[in-house]
Structure formats: structure tokens, C-alpha cells
Amino acid sequence: MATDRRVAKEGAPSVRRGVTRRTKMNWVFSYCMIAPLCIGLAVFYLWPFVQNLWFSFNDVTKFNISTFCGLDNYRKLFGDKEVWKALSNTLKYVVVTVPLGMCFSILLAALLNMKIRGKSFYRVLYFLPSITMSAAVAMVWKWIFNEQMGILNSALKAMGMSGHNWLTDNRTALFCIMIVGMWMTIGYNMIILLAGMQGISKTYYEAASMDGAGVWARFFHVTLPLLTPTIFFVMITSIISGFQVFDAVYMMIGKTNPAFDDTQTIVMLFYEQAFDYGHKGYAAAISVLLFAIILVLTIVQFSLQKKWVNYDE
Amino acid sequence: MSNKTEAATVKKRVPASHIVAHIILIAGILIVAFPFFWMVVTSFKTDGEAMQIPPTILPKQWTVDAYRQIVSGLPFAKIYLNTILSTVVTTIGQVVICSMAAYAFARYEFPGKRFLFMLLLSVLMVPGQIFLIPQYTIIMKMHLLDTIPALFIPNLFSAFGTFLMRQFFMTLPKELEEAAIIDGAGRTRIFLQIMLPLSKPGLISLVIFTVRFAWNDFMWPLIVNTSTDKMTLGPALSTLQGQYRVQYPMQMAGAVLAVIPLVIVFFIFQNQFLEGVAHSGIKG
Numbered sequence: 001m002a003t004d005r006r007v008a009k010e011g012a013p014s015v016r017r018g019v020t021r022r023t024k025m026n027w028v029f030s031y032c033m034i035a036p037l038c039i040g041l042a043v044f045y046l047w048p049f050v051q052n053l054w055f056s057f058n059d060v061t062k063f064n065i066s067t068f069c070g071l072d073n074y075r076k077l078f079g080d081k082e083v084w085k086a087l088s089n090t091l092k093y094v095v096v097t098v099p100l101g102m103c104f105s106i107l108l109a110a111l112l113n114m115k116i117r118g119k120s121f122y123r124v125l126y127f128l129p130s131i132t133m134s135a136a137v138a139m140v141w142k143w144i145f146n147e148q149m150g151i152l153n154s155a156l157k158a159m160g161m162s163g164h165n166w167l168t169d170n171r172t173a174l175f176c177i178m179i180v181g182m183w184m185t186i187g188y189n190m191i192i193l194l195a196g197m198q199g200i201s202k203t204y205y206e207a208a209s210m211d212g213a214g215v216w217a218r219f220f221h222v223t224l225p226l227l228t229p230t231i232f233f234v235m236i237t238s239i240i241s242g243f244q245v246f247d248a249v250y251m252m253i254g255k256t257n258p259a260f261d262d263t264q265t266i267v268m269l270f271y272e273q274a275f276d277y278g279h280k281g282y283a284a285a286i287s288v289l290l291f292a293i294i295l296v297l298t299i300v301q302f303s304l305q306k307k308w309v310n311y312d313e
Numbered sequence: 314m315s316n317k318t319e320a321a322t323v324k325k326r327v328p329a330s331h332i333v334a335h336i337i338l339i340a341g342i343l344i345v346a347f348p349f350f351w352m353v354v355t356s357f358k359t360d361g362e363a364m365q366i367p368p369t370i371l372p373k374q375w376t377v378d379a380y381r382q383i384v385s386g387l388p389f390a391k392i393y394l395n396t397i398l399s400t401v402v403t404t405i406g407q408v409v410i411c412s413m414a415a416y417a418f419a420r421y422e423f424p425g426k427r428f429l430f431m432l433l434l435s436v437l438m439v440p441g442q443i444f445l446i447p448q449y450t451i452i453m454k455m456h457l458l459d460t461i462p463a464l465f466i467p468n469l470f471s472a473f474g475t476f477l478m479r480q481f482f483m484t485l486p487k488e489l490e491e492a493a494i495i496d497g498a499g500r501t502r503i504f505l506q507i508m509l510p511l512s513k514p515g516l517i518s519l520v521i522f523t524v525r526f527a528w529n530d531f532m533w534p535l536i537v538n539t540s541t542d543k544m545t546l547g548p549a550l551s552t553l554q555g556q557y558r559v560q561y562p563m564q565m566a567g568a569v570l571a572v573i574p575l576v577i578v579f580f581i582f583q584n585q586f587l588e589g590v591a592h593s594g595i596k597g
């Protein structure tokens with residue numbers, strides 16, 4: 001026993017007993033430390049994941065009585081016009097807000113990466129929207145876009161133009177949601193991109209200057225290529241969160257809004273099916289579809305990254 | 314090295330480009346700030362003035378009527394308290410649970426570690442909606458729907474927070490622990506008295522991410538709690554908007570009240586906020 005302990009203290013595994021006492025104690029300690037998290041994740045995340053998958057093969061009624069229905073939910077899903085419409089709305093949202101938001105974020109980050117005054121002032125103000133509650137923000141924008149009394153239409157009229165029913169016209173409503181979404185996320189992404197720019201070694205810029213590269217050349221041939229890992233990260237996270245857009249749509253577009261169908265996103269549809277209509281099985285299938293789309297897109301992006309993301313450093 | 318003439322032209326050119334930068338940045342700031350400005354000024358107008366065409370910019374006569382109406386129209390003090398409580402409990406819970414697990418994942422070897430860590434990462438990659446229906450069912454079976462614990466229970470366990478803290482622990486030098494072991498300190502003591510104090514910056518970013526998430530969370534509290542006195546601020550705003558459709562000053566007052574606490578916290582801890590976010594990108 002005594003010798004055994006000494007061996008354990010020196011850290012050499014005793015071959016005969018498989019593991020030393022010290023190692024065993026390390027295991028006990030580790031399991032105690034991870035237990036609360038693992039139990040919580042198992043009960044509230046891993047098991048729900050499995051259950052959700054099971055629900056998607058069931059017809060779950062309002063009173064949570066479920067009967068197995070095989071692929072019925074999925075069959076219904078692919079024939080459901082509402083699902084396709086919601087998918088196309090969400091896709092439009094992502095296709096517009098991710099690249100456009102990225103351009104704005106990069107532009108702002110590049111400007112703040114210059115040695116200008118008031119940098120911290122700008123950083124703080126641009127970040128402000130991303131700490132404000134999206135429900136509150138959506139309410140304010142709804143008031144700004146208001147057809148009769150909104151400040152936007154009043155300003156347009158003051159300039160001699162005519163107002164517009166921004167939020168009830170199905171051609172502009174989704175566009176308004178996009179503006180709110182970008183308004184909320186540009187500052188956040190800007191901070192990440194700025195950190196990426198500041199991580200680029202000065203020697204690259206010095207070398208480029210020596211070769212006679214101007215401001216633009218340096219931006220396009222030094223900054224952007226070396227920023228691609230950060231751009232890739234921001235792109236992945238923006239696409240994932242773009243597919244989950246909900247708060248602004250829920251707050252800004254009521255059920256009676258004529259533009260409802262043209263702004264309904266996939267998560268909005270999921271919420272309605274699950275918690276308004278109580279079609280939990282069908283809603284579970286919608287969430288699985290969303291997961292599958294995000295998963296495929298993320299895998300595709302990771303496999304494409306070799307083509308454009310620069311991991312030289 | 315760059316010669317003198319080039320240095321001179323750079324010196325001359327810089328101010329012009331800076332002016333252009335400032336113009337663009339200020340234009341952007343106006344767009345960013347305008348909704349905040351409009352929210353605040355509208356909240357101090359009377360209903361009549363808010364709906365006036367053409368609108369006034371600043372209130373002709375500043376009034377706090379909207380704030381008074383909101384407090385009498387909804388149990389706002391209760392809603393505030395619920396939001397604070399849910400945010401504080403979520404944050405403390407995550408700090409304790411995540412840092413404990415993260416430390417074991419960062420520093421110890423144990424059977425099943427790789428597998429468990431992979432599971433953790435996979436939770437991180439799944440969109441949250443996929444857990445929602447079963448989580449709701451579990452809370453229902455626990456008879457906790459429409460109660461305060463419902464607001465925070467699933468959020469106590471965070472794969473993201475654990476990952477964040479693990480990454481932080483990995484950056485700390487191992488020598489300190491080794492020295493402590495030689496001094497005869499136990500595992501728990503090393504964790505509590507050496508590692509936790511050293512990981513303050515990591516803990517601060519975890520706190521900031523959690524507070525920002527918990528305060529602004531919308532869909533989960535909207536689903537589980539339906540009585541107004543059990544709500545948090547986000548869903549309460551939705552209720553407010555539904556009940557007082559055209560009382561815009563009241564809606565804006567609600568938005569101001571919902572936004573202000575976090576804005577204050579942000580202004581106090583702005584560097585920590587910005588650093589925490591900046592680091593999240595470098596890690597990825």
C-alpha cells in the first residue's frame with residue numbers, strides 16, 4: 001500500500017492494477033466536476049434532441065397524446081406550400097442580410113482600423129444595437145415604419161415624396177425585417193472583424209508599401225486575404241443565426257398583416273405550428289428540416305473554405 | 314524603407330482620408346442612434362402629440378404619462394424583477410456549472426472524456442429550436458409552466474459557456490498547479506483558490522455573454538410563461554404592443570425600460586463587452 005502510493009505520487013502508472021490510486025481519484029474528481037453539466041445537458045438537450053426526432057415521426061395532439069405516423073409529417077412538409085414559402089422568405093433574408101451586412105461590417109472595421117480619433121467612441125456606439133433587446137428594437141422600428149404616423153413617411157412627404165405602407169406591402173415588408181436584422185448585427189460583426197484586422201502583422205503592410213502598394217491595394221491584397229479566417233467565422237455564425245430569425249418578425253408582423261405570408265420565416269412557422277396550433281409533431285419535423293439545412297450549409301462551407309480561406313499565419 | 318518624400322505625402326494625405334472616414338462613420342452612427350433617439354423622445358410625448366401629422370421632433374411638452382400608464386397597465390415591477398431574477402440565476406448557475414466542467418475538461422484525463430466533449434460540441438452546433446418542444450414538455454411534466462424557475466432552468470446548462478471557459482483554462486500555465494500540488498494543496502482547493510481567481514477575464518466574458526443572452530431572450534420565456542406577472546420584459550413588450558395598439562408613447566416607454574438596464578451595464582463594462590466579443594472571433 002505504502003509503496004503503491006509513492007509510485008502513484010511519482011505519476012508512473014502501476015501496470016499490475018491497471019490504474020493508480022491517484023489516477024482513480026482524478027477520475028472521481030473529474031466526474032464530480034462535470035456531473036452537473038452533463039446531467040443538465042443530457043436531460044435538457046440531448047434527450048430532447050432524441051425526443052424531438054421521435055416527435056417528428058408522430059402525430060402529437062394538443063394534449064400531448066402521440067401516435068406513430070411514420071413519415072407522414074415529412075410527406076406533408078414537402079407538399080406544404082406554406083413551408084416552401086417560409087423557406088424561400090428565410091433564404092431571401094439570409095442571401096440579402098449576410099453579404100450586405102458583411103460588406104458594411106468590413107467597411108466600418110476598416111475605417112476604425114485607421115489611426116483616427118474617437119475610435120473607442122465609435123466602437124461603443126456601433127455595438128449598442130447588439131446589446132439591446134430585439135423585441136424592443138423591433139417595436140421601435142415598427143413605429144418608424146408606421147404608414148400614417150411613422151417618421152419615415154413623414155420625412156419622405158416633407159421631401160416631396162409619397163409615403164408607403166412599408167410593413168403591410170408584401171413587396172417591402174421582408175425588406176424592413178432585413179433592415180432591422182442588419183441594424184442589430186453589423187456592429188457586433190464589426191467588432192469581431194476589427195479584432196481580426198488588428199491581428200494582422202504590420203510586416204505585411206510594410207512589405208506591401210515597399211512594393212508601392214497604395215491604400216486600396218493594401219486593403220484588397222493584404223487586409224482582405226489575411227482576414228478571410230475571421231470573415232469565414234462571421235459568415236458561418238451569421239448564416240446560422242439568419243436562418244433562425246424570429247423576434248423581429250414576430251413583433252413587427254401581426255397575423256392580420258396582409259404581408260404575413262411573405263414575411264413568415266421558417267422559425268416563425270415552427271413557433272406557430274408548435275405553440276399556436278399545437279401541431280407538435282409537424283413542428284418537430286420543421287425543426288429537423290431547419291437543422292438539416294443548417295448542417296448541410298455548414299458542411300458545404302467548411303469544405304469550400306480551402307478554396308478561399310487563408311490559413312497561412 | 315520609405316523615403317522622405319513618400320512620408321511627406323502620406324502625412325499630407327492622411328487627414329483627408331480621415332475626414333472621409335469620419336463622415337462615413339458619423340453617417341452610420343446617425344442610423345444606429347436614430348431609433349434610440351426616436352424611442353426616447355416618443356416616450357415623453359402625449360398620445361396626441363405622438364400621432365400628430367407632421368410629427369414634432371422633440372416633445373412640445375415633456376410628460377411622463379406614458380411611464381405612469383405602463384406601470385398601471387402591466388405589473389411592470391414584477392416583470393422587471395422576473396427578468397432580473399432570471400438573468401441573475403442563469404448567470405450564476407452558468408458560471409458555477411460551466412467553470413467546474415470546463416476545468417475538468419481542460420486539465421484532467423478520464424475515461425470517456427473525448428466522447429463527452431464531442432457530445433458537448435454537438436449540442437453547440439444544433440439550432441436551439443430543435444430542443445424547444447421537448448423542453449417545453451419536460452417543464453410541463455415538472456408542473457413548472459408559468460412559474461419563475463421555468464424561465465431559467467434549461468439555460469443553466471450551457472455548452473457554449475463550458476467551451477468558452479475550457480478554452481480559457483487551456484491558456485493558463487500548468488506550472489502554478491504543479492507548484493500547488495507540491496505544496497500539498499488538494500484538487501478542489503487548487504480549482505477554487507488558484508484557477509478561478511486566475512480565470513477572472515474568462516469568467517467576465519462568460520458573465521457578459523450570459524447576461525446579454527438571458528436578458529434579451531425572447532422565444533423561450535414567451536412559450537413557457539403566459540401570465541403577465543410571470544413574464545420577462547421581452548414577451549411583456551409583445552403583450553403591451555397587443556393591448557395598447559395605438560398608444561405609441563406607452564410602447565416606446567416600455568422599450569426604453571426594457572433596454573436601459575443593459576445599456577447602463579454595457580457603458581460600465583464596455584471594454585469587457587467589446588473584448589469578449591472580439592476574442593470569440595479569434596478563437597473560431
